[in-house]
Amino acid sequence: xxxxxxLALPPLLRPPTTTSALRNHILPSHASRPFHxxxxxxxxxxxxxxxxxxxxxETFLRGSGPGGQKIxxxxxxxxxxxxxxxxxxxxQETRSRAQNRKLARRLLQDRIEEMxxxxxxxxxxxxxxxxxxxxxxGKKARRKYxxxxxxxxxxxxxxxxxxxxxxxxxxxxxxxxxxxxxxG
Amino acid sequence: MPRLPTSLLRRAYAxxxxxxxxxxxxxxxxxxxxxxxxxxEHVDGVAEKRxxxxxxxxxxxxxxxxxxxxxxxxxxxxxxxxEWFGEVEIRCRKGVLIPRQDTAASISHLVRFLRDAPxxxxxxxxxxxxxxxxxIPLLFAHDFYDASSRPDLRILxxxxxxxxxxxxxxxxxxxxxxxxxVAKGNISFLQADILLNPFADQTEGPPSLKTALNxxxxxxxxxxxxxxxxxxxxKEYWKTTTRSVRGFExxxxxxxxxxxxxTDTEQGDAFYRPLLTxxxxxxxxxxxxxxxxxxxxLRVGRRVREMDIYDGIEIWCDQPDAHPNTAAxxxxxxxxxxxxxxxxxxxxLCHRGQGTQWLQRTPSPHAPTSTPADTTEDCAxxxxxxxxxxxDKTLLHAGDGRPFHERTLKSRKEPVDWEHWTGKPANAAAxxxxxxxxxxxx
Ligand SMILES: C[S@@+](CC[C@H](N)C(=O)[O-])C[C@H]1O[C@@H](n2cnc3c(N)ncnc32)[C@H](O)[C@@H]1O
Numbered sequence: 001x002x003x004x005x006x007l008a009l010p011p012l013l014r015p016p017t018t019t020s021a022l023r024n025h026i027l028p029s030h031a032s033r034p035f036h037x038x039x040x041x042x043x044x045x046x047x048x049x050x051x052x053x054x055x056x057x058e059t060f061l062r063g064s065g066p067g068g069q070k071i072x073x074x075x076x077x078x079x080x081x082x083x084x085x086x087x088x089x090x091x092q093e094t095r096s097r098a099q100n101r102k103l104a105r106r107l108l109q110d111r112i113e114e115m116x117x118x119x120x121x122x123x124x125x126x127x128x129x130x131x132x133x134x135x136x137x138g139k140k141a142r143r144k145y146x147x148x149x150x151x152x153x154x155x156x157x158x159x160x161x162x163x164x165x166x167x168x169x170x171x172x173x174x175x176x177x178x179x180x181x182x183x184g
Numbered sequence: 185m186p187r188l189p190t191s192l193l194r195r196a197y198a199x200x201x202x203x204x205x206x207x208x209x210x211x212x213x214x215x216x217x218x219x220x221x222x223x224x225e226h227v228d229g230v231a232e233k234r235x236x237x238x239x240x241x242x243x244x245x246x247x248x249x250x251x252x253x254x255x256x257x258x259x260x261x262x263x264x265x266x267e268w269f270g271e272v273e274i275r276c277r278k279g280v281l282i283p284r285q286d287t288a289a290s291i292s293h294l295v296r297f298l299r300d301a302p303x304x305x306x307x308x309x310x311x312x313x314x315x316x317x318x319x320i321p322l323l324f325a326h327d328f329y330d331a332s333s334r335p336d337l338r339i340l341x342x343x344x345x346x347x348x349x350x351x352x353x354x355x356x357x358x359x360x361x362x363x364x365x366v367a368k369g370n371i372s373f374l375q376a377d378i379l380l381n382p383f384a385d386q387t388e389g390p391p392s393l394k395t396a397l398n399x400x401x402x403x404x405x406x407x408x409x410x411x412x413x414x415x416x417x418x419k420e421y422w423k424t425t426t427r428s429v430r431g432f433e434x435x436x437x438x439x440x441x442x443x444x445x446x447t448d449t450e451q452g453d454a455f456y457r458p459l460l461t462x463x464x465x466x467x468x469x470x471x472x473x474x475x476x477x478x479x480x481x482l483r484v485g486r487r488v489r490e491m492d493i494y495d496g497i498e499i500w501c502d503q504p505d506a507h508p509n510t511a512a513x514x515x516x517x518x519x520x521x522x523x524x525x526x527x528x529x530x531x532x533l534c535h536r537g538q539g540t541q542w543l544q545r546t547p548s549p550h551a552p553t554s555t556p557a558d559t560t561e562d563c564a565x566x567x568x569x570x571x572x573x574x575x576d577k578t579l580l581h582a583g584d585g586r587p588f589h590e591r592t593l594k595s596r597k598e599p600v601d602w603e604h605w606t607g608k609p610a611n612a613a614a615x616x617x618x619x620x621x622x623x624x625x626x
Contacts, residue, residue, distance in 0.1 A: 060285075060503060060527075067286050067502055067528050068476055069416060069438050070425045074222075074260045075215045076285055092218055096268035097285050 048122065051109045056082045058104075060097070061090070078104045087111050202247070205255040209428060219260055223250050226264050257428045269319040272326050272363070275355050276317065279347040281437035283319040286502045287412050287474060290531045291320055293504040294410075294472055295327040299334070301542035307336040311406040311466060313378050313393070313459060314413045315341030316437060318352030318371075322359050324410075325369035337369040340402060344377045344390050345436060374400060378413075379441070379458055393462060407539070409468035411459050414440045415476050417452030449483075452476070456484050464493060469539030471532075478529040485521045485532055494534040495547035502527025522548075 061077040077092035078100045089111055091104035113121040188207055196203035196213055206216035224247065231241040250263050261267040261276045268274070270288040298304070308328075312320045321339040328337055343349055352373045360367045374397070375390045382394035390396075397404060416425065416438045425438070440454035456473065463471045471494075475481045481499045488497050504525035523529065535543050 058506070062502075062527075066424050066477065068284060068474065068530060069281070069412075069414075070420070070429065070476065072259050072261070072282050072426065072429050072433065073285065074210075075218050077214075092214070095222055095264075096271070096273075097288075098268065098271045 049109055049113050049116070051105060051112070055084065056080045056108060058101070061092075076100060080104050080108045082108055082112060085112060085115060087115065202251050205251050208255050209257055219254065220251070222260070222264065223247060223254070226250070257431050259428050259432050262432060270323045270327065272319070272323050272359055272366075274317050274319045274322065275351065275358060277347070277351050278432070279434055280345070280351050281316045281348075281433050283317055286527075286530050287320070288323055289502060290472065290474065290500055290504055291323050291410070292327050293500065293525075294408075294470070294533070295324055296505075297543050299328065299330075301544070303538065303541060304335045305407065307338055308408070309403060309406045310337070310339040310408045310410065311468070312339065312341045313409065313411040313462070314437075314455070315343045315352055315373065316345075316348050316412075318348075318355045318373060320410055320412065321352075321369075321371050321373075322355060322366055325366045325371060326359070326363055329365035329368050338403075339369055339371045340406075341371070341373045342376050342378065342393060342396070343373070344375065345434075346375070348437075349373050349375055374402070378462065379455070394465070404466060406466040406468055408470045408472070409459070409463045409466065410472045411455070412474040413455035413459060414438050415452055415455065415474070415480065417448045418442070419448045420452060420476070453480065453483060456487060460488060460491060463534075464491065469535065469537050470542065471534040473532045474530060475532055481529040481532050482520070488532065488534050493536060495536045495540045496534065496543075496545050497521050497548070498533045499523045499529050500531045500533055501525035502530050504530070 057080070059079045059081075061079055062073060065071070067073075074095065075092050076095075076097040077090055078097065079088065079090045081088045087108065089104055089107045091100045091107055093103050094100055110121070110123045114123055118124070188211075192213065193204045193207065196207055196216065199213075199217070200220060202220055203213070203216050206219050207213065210216040210219055227241075227243050227247045227250065230246065231243050234241045253263055254260060259276075259282055261282045262278055265275060265277075266273050267276050267282050269283040269285075270292050274283050276282050298308070310321070310324060312324075315321065318341050321341045324339060325337055328334055341352055343352065356366075356371055356373070376393040376396035377390045378393050380386065380390075380392035382392040384392075386392065386395070391399065394404075396402075414437055418439060421430070421435075421439050429438070440451055443451050443454060446454070459473060460471070471488075473484060475484055478499070485497050485499065488494055499519070499521050501524065506526040521532075535545060540547055
């Protein structure tokens with residue numbers, strides 16, 4: 001599913017600079033899919049998808065009304081909108097706007113990857129590995145873990161979506177890749 | 185202020201019992217949740233430090249106390265003790281204005297140009313008038329030295345308030361330790377009252393800028409002048425500032441002193457004329473002045489245009505580097521000055537001579553026809569029979585690293601006529617901002 005979506009992008013909107021980069025990333029890993037994933041060693045995550053400033057618009061969410069000295073705002077949410085895919089991410093994790101801008105870019109990279117690569121996206125791979133590590137513990141522990149995971153499912157999903165800025169690494173359940181397609 | 189709906193308060197309470205109290209100052213749930221998270225992190229940090237020193241801390245009690253302070257309107261930055269200004273963390277204290285993100289955006293934008301600028305002098309000199317926490321010099325140095333092999337940087341921050349200067353010195357020391365880039369710059373702070381007539385007899389209180397520069401053997405010439413002065417008129421102060429600003433931040437930093445003869449608007453604008461006079465006096469090639477809104481930007485821009493010494497005047501918005509999304513949103517289309525970025529108008533930028541080059545701009549059609557060095561000769565409105573500024577030439581020579589002859593030549597050609605600017609005899613003891621000068625009537 002992710003590949004057709006990429007191909008369906010309006011060609012004019014897709015920045016030419018990323019096309020080759022995308023292909024290089026997508027095609028090799030895509031070949032080994034879909035339901036057949038050999039986990040790579042932990043240190044060897046797929047490289048981040050390059051994200052060019054021309055691919056998205058950035059807004060600082062601030063109410064209308066006066067700024068400057070007249071108001072002393074504490075939150076400085078940064079919102080990015082990826083033009084080719086329409087993915088929107090928002091980050092207000094820290095008090096530093098500069099930091100939020102960086103985090104928002106990373107979050108956007110992750111979301112785009114999840115959409116484009118599905119099962120082989122960094123975040124999904126990370127999440128899966130995390131759970132595989134857990135699963136490899138003894139039978140007893142596994143049963144216990146499953147129980148927990150069942151109970152927490154609802155919360156997990158919310159966490160993935162709302163956890164602006166965090167990689168969501170510790171979240172999510174092994175076999176579910178569909179957290180990836182959730183976009184703001 | 186509209187009352188918060190009970191349903192919202194209930195929802196907030198269900199999420200966390202501390203949240204309803206924070207909804208007062210924050211107004212929306214998301215902001216309240218953020219602030220609560222930051223307050224908790226702060227309390228954890230304090231507890232951690234306390235433990236390292238062998239003590240203990242009742243976290244719940246401290247959190248409760250801090251949430252209480254915030255609920256009564258105290259700015260979060262005073263409670264936590266810091267604010268981020270670009271990538272520099274600035275310490276904040278009661279009695280000194282909290283730096284604003286919008287200011288940081290303008291400074292970073294200016295420095296971005298300068299980092300790519302051709303033909304910078306071997307020492308770039310930046311004067312920041314009304315420096316407050318010292319945030320502008322520190323961010324300037326941080327951003328400027330982010331890349332390697334820049335020219336030397338000399339930045340002087342000036343303020344009238346002792347409290348501000350103390351905090352600025354503290355911030356300088358703190359940032360130098362944390363950030364090697366800032367340590368490279370020659371940054372210092374100086375007390376002066378920039379509204380004071382430099383030629384008036386003065387016996388007490390902070391000296392005028394020129395006197396202070398002389399006393400400290402500082403250079404009289406500066407390449408760039410930046411200022412975020414008090415710019416809110418008394419009426420706007422009551423009408424448009426938030427409760428937390430009015431109740432907790434110093435009025436000295438926000439509202440210019442009263443002027444018996446002037447209107448409300450004139451009082452709000454009171455710093456710009458002295459600032460522009462100083463800019464001319466120190467031969468600034470780039471001047472960046474923060475303003476409250478588009479109306480004030482236009483008033484300042486017109487005043488600058490009347491001076492007829494700058495090659496370009498621009499207005500920058502809150503996000504000066506952003507491109508307006510649609511033509512309809514773009515206020516620049518029919519403005520008398522080019523407007524850059526999105527958001528409210530935030531700064532007026534003027535440049536001339538080398539400054540125009542550094543910014544890689546082309547002189548605008550309104551620009552004076554002559555080069556800045558001999559502009560004033562052509563300016564009918566500058567009367568030459570006023571008082572010559574009495575630069576101490578020996579100090580000038582000692583303190584100024586650049587060729588002496590070039591400097592004296594220029595300063596002779598650009599006499600600053602204080603009487604003309606201020607409408608006051610140069611020796612008058614009264615503050616020279618008290619009367620509107622007759623500028624622009626030819
Ligand atoms: C709006 S604050 C700006 C502080 C800082 N530059 C910033 O951007 O956060 C204005 C500052 O001007 C100072 N100030 C007020 N009157 C002054 C005067 N006559 N001369 C010099 N500084 C003055 C205040 O103490 C205050 O720190």
